[in-house]
Amino acid sequence: MAPVGRPRSDASHAAILKATYELLREEGLARLTLDKVATRAGASRSTLYRWWPSRGAIAMEATLDMLNRELSLEPKGDNALAEFRRLLKSVARAMRGSTGPIMAGILAECQRDPETLRLFKENLVAPRRAEVVPLLERGIQDGSIRPGVAPHTILDLTFGAIYHQLLLHVPTDDAWMDGVIDILVNGIAAKPAA
Amino acid sequence: MAPVGRPRSDASHAAILKATYELLREEGLARLTLDKVATRAGASRSTLYRWWPSRGAIAMEATLDMLNRELSLEPKGDNALAEFRRLLKSVARAMRGSTGPIMAGILAECQRDPETLRLFKENLVAPRRAEVVPLLERGIQDGSIRPGVAPHTILDLTFGAIYHQLLLHVPTDDAWMDGVIDILVNGIAAKPAA
Known part of the structure; x- marks a missing residue:
């Protein structure tokens, strides 16, 4: 997925995807919110909302990231x-x-x-x-x-x-x-x- | 699906399944509620809630009814x-x-x-x-x-x-x-x- 807005820091980007994947595994996509991801990753809510338009979008990127490794x-x-x-x-x-x-x-x-x-x-x-x-x-x-x-x-x-x-x-x-x-x-x- | 509670009138049962199928076709399952089905079918809400435990259950029965005919x-x-x-x-x-x-x-x-x-x-x-x-x-x-x-x-x-x-x-x-x-x-x- 092409980054939107200002360039992301690689470290915080990786931390956000990791937090997303953990939440998906624990609670499933139906219960995911960008707020929960922000809290878990220690990232600001505004960063999250600037980079990803929806829980579907962030879930997809976290899953792709995992699949590409597997x-x-x-x-x-x-x-x-x-x-x-x-x-x-x-x-x-x-x-x-x-x-x-x-x-x-x-x-x-x-x-x-x-x-x-x-x-x-x-x-x-x-x-x-x-x-x-x-x-x-x-x-x-x-x-x-x-x-x-x-x-x-x-x-x-x-x-x-x-x-x-x-x-x-x-x-x-x-x-x-x-x-x-x-x-x-x-x-x-x-x-x-x- | 086995009827639950008192025997259903065949006519109102058919009307309820028809209303459910119409609503599914028009708006999809994610927007279905038992209340909408009751209104469309002219049935009482309490009847609906007595017979079907969830929108998933009534959607399934309406769809099966259609599939069995097709x-x-x-x-x-x-x-x-x-x-x-x-x-x-x-x-x-x-x-x-x-x-x-x-x-x-x-x-x-x-x-x-x-x-x-x-x-x-x-x-x-x-x-x-x-x-x-x-x-x-x-x-x-x-x-x-x-x-x-x-x-x-x-x-x-x-x-x-x-x-x-x-x-x-x-x-x-x-x-x-x-x-x-x-x-x-x-x-x-x-x-x-x-």
């Missing part, structure tokens, strides 16, 4: 399908623990506040897809993924399955994620794995 | 995979129009109110799955679905993809649903369709 797409020279499988596992892992319920809270806030939805799509969905869609396109090139499947539809299914469990508060484990990956990979593989 | 699983003697494909199309169709955004609102309310989540799982998720899981099991029996796939995981992917579009406010069309079905059916088919 998720990374490091190419290992596998074919694209194998790389995609590794990525799915790391997403599922990141959604266990406290980040999962926070994501469910953000998705709920997106239904109440169109601005939070806009930030979610712009700052979270679009950049992730900009990384993964080329990987899937490479899979069609390298022959590991059959032609004719739309990369975006693969991602709607992938993230959809994860959101589904988060929203219904069903814990996911490796066996569940393996089952999801098995169906998806069989569904898109150029040569059936079965 | 969705039906009529066997046509196809193999189970073909029947499943038909069912997915009818779910996707039902989620277009006004029911989709209402479902997104209910999923959001489930994050705020554990009782709404409980009702959602008990009255919507569980009965649907009780219909569809045997269909998928029959598919494994009749050889159209490969053994080893978990019916519940197929449904997590299916409904997940639909929830994903609803929550991100991305309209779905037949081409998108065909793409989803193509991946899922290839992913679970005993003999690859590709």
Whole structure:
């Protein structure tokens, strides 16, 4: 998210995101206020209100900050399908623990506040897809993924399955994620794995 | 949902659900109150409060009532995979129009109110799955679905993809649903369709 107004001090910026993430984990997004964040971070309320327009905006930035540390797409020279499988596992892992319920809270806030939805799509969905869609396109090139499947539809299914469990508060484990990956990979593989 | 308290008059019950659905369509669940429903339906507030514990509960019943009229699983003697494909199309169709955004609102309310989540799982998720899981099991029996796939995981992917579009406010069309079905059916088919 682009900083607004005067440049932020890196230290206080980090302290504010940390305080936000802690409050999200403890109480959830529905109970978050910018005032609580200011108190917890020892920052002034006016600073907070100058930098973030809403609780949705600050929650999104704190969550992105956390996700970017937890998720990374490091190419290992596998074919694209194998790389995609590794990525799915790391997403599922990141959604266990406290980040999962926070994501469910953000998705709920997106239904109440169109601005939070806009930030979610712009700052979270679009950049992730900009990384993964080329990987899937490479899979069609390298022959590991059959032609004719739309990369975006693969991602709607992938993230959809994860959101589904988060929203219904069903814990996911490796066996569940393996089952999801098995169906998806069989569904898109150029040569059936079965 | 089992009626609570004295038996409801069918006419006023139907009028209340109709008023609820109209309000959900017009203003969304976040703005719904039992008082507004009482006024719109010409019912007494005390009746409403006696029958439904929360806006989540009445929204769920009104939505279920609508969905049960829109969705039906009529066997046509196809193999189970073909029947499943038909069912997915009818779910996707039902989620277009006004029911989709209402479902997104209910999923959001489930994050705020554990009782709404409980009702959602008990009255919507569980009965649907009780219909569809045997269909998928029959598919494994009749050889159209490969053994080893978990019916519940197929449904997590299916409904997940639909929830994903609803929550991100991305309209779905037949081409998108065909793409989803193509991946899922290839992913679970005993003999690859590709």
